[in-house]
Amino acid sequence: MAASRALNDQFRMLFEGAPNGVMAVDAAGCIIQLNAQIEKMFGYSREELIGRPAEVLVPVRFRQGHAGLRKKFAAAPQMRPMGTGRDLLGARKDESEFPVEVGLNSMATSMGDIVIATVVDITERKRAAAEETLLGQARENLQLCQQLGMPAAALQRDGRVVLTNPLFKEPHPQFEFRDDRIEAVNPAANEFLKRELACLDGRNGGIVVGSNPVLAENVYPSLIFRLLPMEGSFDTVLGILIVTALGVIGALLSDLDLVQSLFGLAPAEARVATLIGSGLSPRQTAEKLGISVGNVRTTLQHVFTKVGVSRQSELAVLLTKLTLR
8 A cells, every 4th residue: 555655646746747648557467547538538437447457448359369468568568659550449438449549668666567558549630541531532533523524522411512623613503602512503403412411421331322313493404413422431421422414425434444433343343334334235245245144134233233223224324424514
């Protein structure tokens, strides 16, 4: 008890004044001191953690392995600074998990050797990195759309415009930009756009592209709104909006790489999609590719699921080079 009080006196100001979580672990791997940041970060009170193994702060599935790593460090201690790329997961009292970065240092005290662990919650750092990665992917998709002659924009769920390709930069009579958000002038089109954006995070892995025609109304021509959901880690999500005039058909796409990249298709799926979209029947496609009709039909179902259509005519529209009129 006297030694414990001495340790508390020695490190109290250091621990409590630290901006990050700090705790001390004894040779047996038990927590003997911690600061308020550790309590806040993990959701435990100080009394709940003192005397417990450090593994209580690690997800259950990693605890056995973590104990081995801790013993290995104790056998050959060396300072491990923050930011060494050894990201770990912390486990809160409610069992929710979050990414952490941990720095370690061994110290000799009157109680023997102890390990000082500095813990930082890097959730926001990871989220920012995930958002930047997603933005990079969105830029690539917008460039693909530019090559296809299609105006496209990357939107957030609330309609905020994050990125556009050059074809989308100039305001179009059918769109209004309010602050940093986009709205369709056609009320029906705008309602559809808002609904699609609102459910971006509700899409599952099977559906890659949402597609829906908006019929002509008054002076507005018929449009097809397509939203390509892009999901990153840490719940980051964007939608690539592609708007094309229904019935304005240009040259069919012949670049399989573009088809494959834009709609997330496998090479074989892209080949079948391009031929079926050009108007060939499953039998003609099978003969052209040298595969069975059954194989074509199976592949076509996969394409329909990924692209978000159910008929060949719809696929033809989606795989056609269109522009806003």
